[in-house]
Amino acid sequence: MSTNPNANHVVQTVNLTKRYGKLVALNNLHLNIEEGECFGYIGPNGAGKTTTIKILATLLQPTWGEARVCGHVVGYESRKIRPLMGYVPDFFGAYEDMVVQEYLEFFASAYNITGRQRTKVVGDVLELTDLTGKRDALVDSLSRGMQQRLSIARVLLHDPRILLLDEPASGLDPRARIEIRELLKELRRMGKTIIISSHILPELAELCTTVGILEQGQLVYHGPIAEIIRRVKTGTKLYVRVVEQQDLAALLLQRTRGVKNVDQLDGQIIVELESQTRDFSHIARALLDSNFKIQELKEEEVNLETAFMRMTKGIVQ
Helix, strand or coil, rough: CCCCCCCCCEEEEEEEEEEECEEEEEEEEEEEECCCCEEECCCCCCHHHHHHHHHHCCCCCEEEEEEHHHHHHHHHHHHHHHHHHHEEECCCCCCCEHHHHHHHHHHHHHHHCCHHHHHHHHHHHHCCCCCCCCCCCCCHHHHHHHHHHHHHHHHHHCCEEEEECCCCCCCCCCHHHHHHHHHHHHHHHHHCEEECCCCCHHHHHHHEEEEEEEEEEEEEEEEEHHHHHHHHHCCCCCEEECCCCCCHHHHHCCCCCCCCEEECCCEEEEEECCCCCCCCCHHHHHHHHHHCCCCEEEEECHHHHHHHHHHCCCCCC
C-alpha cells in the first residue's frame, strides 16, 4: 500500500483493478481528484464507471490496487470513509409509505442527528434542493426529477465532503436535468468535491472542471476539459453552403490557398484546412469574389462530445 498519499487529493487510486472471473471491469486505474473539483466520469456502458464509484463508496472491494478517500484506504478504513461520502446511485429505492419529511428524518437518525438539530438539518436540505413545498408528499408520488433531488437531499444530511453521483440525470426530462445541474453548481460553490458519471456530455462540459474517459476498464484520458479538446483538434474544418453551383464552388475552394482537402456531403462543402492555417477569412473572400452567394460558413465545433467519440475510437493516442 502507498504510505505517502498526496494531501491535496481527496480521492486517489493506484493500480485499482476489479475482476469478475475472467472479466476485467477495471484495469490498473490511476485517478487523482483534488478537493473542490467537479470531476466528470464518462465512458461507454460497461466501461467500469459504476464499479469505480461503488469501490469509492466502500460498497465493493477491489481485486487489487488501492483506493484512498481523504487519506483513508478503502477496505481497511471504510468506517472512516463513509461519514465523508454521499453516494447517489442511478436508481431510487422503494419508500412508498413514507412522506418526504419522514424519509429525510429517517436517514438523519441513521447519521445520529437528533432533536432540534435534525429538524434544522432536514429543513435546510429541503430548502437547498427546492423541495420544501413537497415535505408532506408521499415519496412514491414524486416525479423522477424530484426523486433525484430528494436523493441528493438525503446524502447532504451529514454534510459530506465528497459526493458520488452515478448517472443523476438518467431518465430526466430537460427541465428536471436543468434543475439538477443548477443544484450541483450550487453544491460546487459550497466547496463540495463532486464525482459524477453521465452520458449527457454537454452538461458535464458546463459543470465539470476535469474529466476522465474510461474505455474497457482503462483510463484513456484524465485532465482539464480544455486540454482534451486541444488534443483532439488536429486541424480546422469548415462547413460551407452556397446558394447554387455547389460543385463549382467546391472546385474553387480546392484551389484556394491553405486548403488541404474538400468534400461534399448533404448539400455542404466540407473544407479541411492545412494545419498551419488559422485565419480563414480568405475562404469567404474567394467565394464572394467569384460571385458565389454564401448561405453558411462555420467552423466545426470541437467539444467534449467530439473528444469523447474520437478518444474512445482510438483516434487520439
